[in-house]
Amino acid sequence: MKALSQRRRHPLAAAALLLIGLVATGGLYTAAGSVNEAKASTVYTASDVEEGNKLFVANCATCHGLNAEGTPNGPSLVGVGAASVDFQVGTGRMPMQMQGPQAQAKPVQFSDEQIVQLSAFVASLGAGPAVPHEEWLDTSLGNSANGGAVFRTNCAMCHNAAAAGGALTRGKFAPSLDGVSEAHIYEAMVTGPQNMPVFNDSNISPEEKRDVITFLKEIESQGSPGGAALGSLGPVSEGLFIWTAGLGIIIAFTIWLTSRSS
Amino acid sequence: MSTATEFQAKTRTGRIADFVDQRVGGSTMVKEFGRKIFPDHWSFMFGEVALYTFVILLISGTFLTFFFDPSMAETHYAGSYNPLRGVEMSVAYASSLDISFDVRGGLFMRQVHHWSALLFVASVSVHMLRVFFTGAFRKPRELNWVVGGVLLILSLAAGFTGYSLPDDLLSGNGLRIIDGVVKALPLVGTYISAFLFGGEFPGTAIIGRLYMLHIMLVPALILLMVAMHLFMVVVHKHTQYPGPGRTEDNVVGFPVGPVYAAKAGGFFFIVFGVVALISGFFTINPIWNYGPYDPSPVSAGTQPDWYIGWVDGALRLMPGMLGNFSFEWIIPFPWGANTLVLNVLLPALVPAIVLLGLMFAWPWIERWVTRDDREHHILDRPRNAPFRTAVGVAGVVFYSVMWAAASSDLVATHFLVSLNDVTYWLRALFFLGPVIGFIVTRRICLALQRKDRDIVLHGREAGIIEMSPEGGFSERHEPLDEYKRYRLVAFDSPDVVPAQPDAVGHISRAEKRRGALSRLFFEDRVAPVTPEELAEAHAHHGHAAVEGGEKAQIGH
Known part of the structure; x- marks a missing residue:
């Protein structure tokens, strides 16, 4: 201890202390961050x-x-x-x-x-997000109502509330999630492909990610309760439909009603 | 003691009719109204579509009120839609979900209500366009045009208040935009917003208030306006398209009873059937997709229903900054700085004021410019009023650019173009589109009028090329029959009325302005063919026929 205290005013002491602090913080953060991380199932040879x-x-x-x-x-x-x-x-x-x-x-x-x-x-x-374990992709273990809430808060602003996709700036876009596999949805969240942000495990936990997947798979498989969904694009496709098909049919009838028998 | 001369009906129906007649004067009404003549043309039926969809709205809306609860109290959903079970939401949203999933026929009725609302506003709009482009707003129908305009605004109000009721994420986002626009009003905005929402947005009062407006005040006003509208239609009699035998003093068509009543009554069921079929097969406003309203999430593809789209589009087109010029002005006052949010205020109000102002004022503008005080019951073909038609198309283009801007994100994703470029193009078209639309339409109208003149004077091109004995080629022109010719020559064609001096010989500045406008309106006018011109053309043809020999025998 004496040797240490004698060198406490050494010119490099501050630098050494800073280094120890940074390593400790970084190490702890990494440890804490990976505790919650979904572990890979695949072992590569x-x-x-x-x-x-x-x-x-x-x-x-x-x-x-x-x-x-x-x-x-x-x-x-x-x-x-x-x-x-x-x-x-x-x-x-x-x-x-x-x-x-x-x-x-x-x-x-x-x-x-x-x-x-x-x-x-x-x-x-180098170390990076691994392919998710089956456990986190099993929709029978997920809660779709909670997944829906997580989806609306974190995903719907780009992917649309019904996961039909949406536009981003300068030709970029968030694709429709219809038909995307469970593993790919999970991997997209942890890796943030293209313009998507990363949703790491401390941001959305693996359980919540599974809930989101459950929600997406449920709305995908249930079909559209009200009839043809018109692309799930909301009022624009509805307006387009009524102005083309709706008014078109009505106009055809008006022409029929006012035509004279000749 | 009855007198012997009193009428005694022989049949039971007769006795019932007689009973009604003696008490409310039924026969007079049937005689007056039942013999009203309505002309037949498909474009006259959009007003009826609007009326019928409104009736469907009343019927389906009444059904929905049986089950809808406009409370914003918090609850946890316990209905049968699994992806929302246990989610915290308002009672209003939960009851809308119950209507959709747990009330028998509820989803169908919701879709009937919403689809007919879209069709209602669409048919009102098309009806107004028909009236505008055919000049049916002219004397004596100016006030009915204004009533129609008020009906359009009321139908937008009815639509918007209804759109907000389910309290889902989509409608809540729409309501937040309205809140933003209200708050952008200088000085009073924040107060109006606080009164409207009962405090800070979203509060717990707005759904109940919108519900009262939606099911009581707005429909009552619409009914009142519809009654006035129809009353004036009966008083003015219906307009008709020009044709042989049709004058400003008659109406050629079918009487209400029995032909028109049957047609119109049948048409109600056709409209109802079309709406029901659409509602049965096509989803509208799938509120279960959007989730409960929560001020934090905003979904991609958030749009209002089509009829509010143009205002949303104007907001999307407006830049917040233009280079270094900010549209957000901080104005210092003795009590502190107030913010004037022009980038919200301008797009939300200015296009609406321009479009609606021009719409309401147009009958008077045209009346003033033409100095025309005659009654008009014969309609114009759009080509025969080039300036009006061009102004109308400019308005339609202006509206459509904003309308398209409301779906700029979907245009970007579906046509694989950059969202930014879509916005830049639409910004340019916002200013240039109406001008281009005006010029192109006016030229097309004038060209069509010249074509009409040509057809009247020289006949229709038969598509048959003939060779003369000398070896020359010419196309045979077939003369028009009188009925077709009537349609092409018998139209009202206002001429330039230069500025007129008043009684003391002075030309006022307003009158000079009117004269200039009149020149702008009508200087390029293509006059209809006069009988003299026609006679001369025929004489010329005869002359040519003498030289043409054989062609004359075939052609004439």
């Missing part, structure tokens, strides 16, 4: 990583760089995690069709096995 590396070099490296370090055409993938790869490649957004305001979904390019291998490779580059 070394051969997965190796195969994934080959696939990556052949299909992704042009934009993301040979070591996924990023280029002017694509961001670094170090630390984006397996969840990101599973979402982007699993929904067909990657490989990207063209540069634009945001990546568009298109038919998936890779088999499930190849997607696992790519995920394994990217996950091996």
Whole structure:
């Protein structure tokens, strides 16, 4: 203790103290943040990583760089995690069709096995969100009413209250969530693809994420109680319908009623 | 002791009719009203559609009042719609959900009510456009035009108060916009908002208040205006399109009894049937999707019903800043700074004042410019009033640009364009669209009038090319029959009336302005073909026929 107290006025003492403080805070935050994190179910083998590396070099490296370090055409993938790869490649957004305001979904390019291998490779580059465990995707365990409330507060302003999608600035958009798989919904929330913000586990807990998925799957499967939903786009499609189909039918009848028999 | 001459009906129906007749004068009414003549044209039936949808609204609305509870007390939903079960919400929203899911036929009736509301305002609008473009607002119908305009505004009020009642997220967002507009009013805005909502938005009073307006005051005013409107229609008699035998002093058509009563009565059931079919097959306002109102969330794709869309669109188009110029003015007062929110106030009020002001004033503007004090019962074809038609189209374009702006986000997502670009284009069209619409429409009208003249003077192009013995080619023109020609030549064509001096020979400034406007209105006018011109054209044709030889025999 004496040695320590003698050096307390050393020029580097303040710097050392700051360093200890930062490391402690950062370490605690990381520990606290990951306590609540959904753990991955998939365990990747070394051969997965190796195969994934080959696939990556052949299909992704042009934009993301040979070591996924990023280029002017694509961001670094170090630390984006397996969840990101599973979402982007699993929904067909990657490989990207063209540069634009945001990546568009298109038919998936890779088999499930190849997607696992790519995920394994990217996950091996640095720690990041993992592919969610089955437990968090099981809609029989979720509460759709709570999920609806979470959805309306956090998601509806871009994705629309009925998850029909909506516009963002400069050609960007929030897509419709109809038909998106449970895992992809979960992964989108934890990784924040394209223009979407990240909803980490301290923001929306894994249980609440499961509730949101339950809500989306329930409104997707229940159909539309009132008849054809007209795209679930609200009053615009309703107005368009009454001005075209509604008035059109009425006008056809008025012409019939006032025509003379000849 | 009755006298022998008194009428005794022989049948039971006759006796009942006689009983009614002696007490309320039924036969006089039937004689007066039943023999009223209504002309037949499909475009005359939009007013009827409006009336019938209003009746449907009254019937379906009455059903809804049996089950709707306009309370804003908090409750937890316990009905059968699972994704909302246990969610905290207002009693109003819970009862709307109950109507949708737990009252037999409730969802159908809600959809009937809402679809017929959309159709009601749409048919009122189309009816007004028909009246405007055919000049049916001219003397003696100016006041009825004003009553119609008031009906349009009342129907918007009825629609908006009803839209807010379910207290779902969508309607709450709409109400918040209205609150913002009210608060933007200088000096009194915050007070009006506080009185309206009973304190800070949203409060616990607004749904009950809107409900009273929606089911009592507004429909009562609409009924009153409808009664005045129809009374004036009966007094003025119906207008008619020009045609042989139709004059300013007669009406050519069918009497109410029995033909028109049957047609109109049948038409009510047709309209009801169409609304019922639409309501059975197409969702409207799925309130269960939106969730209970809560001031924090706002859903993408939040729009008002179509008839409020133009005001919403104007708000969307208005920039908050123009370069470095801010539309939010902080005005210092002795008691502190007050804010004048022009970026809300201008778009919310100015387009509405311009459009509605022009609409109400137009009959008087036209009357003043043309100095025309005659009664008009024969309608104009739109092309025969180029300036009016062009002004009408400019108004429609102006309205439509704002209307389109209300769906700018959906335009962006569905046509894969940038939302910002949609807004910039619509901002440009907001100013340029009406001007372009005016110029193009006026030129089209004048061109169509010239075409009409050409057809009258030279006949219709038959599409048959003939070769003369000399080898020349010409197209055969077939002359019009008299009925068709009548329609093309017998129309009212106001000419420029230059500024007139008054009794002492002085030309007032207002009169000069009127003269200038009159020139603007009518200087390009295409006059209808006169009998002399027609005779001359025919003589010319005869001359040509002599030289044409064989063609004359076929053509004439």
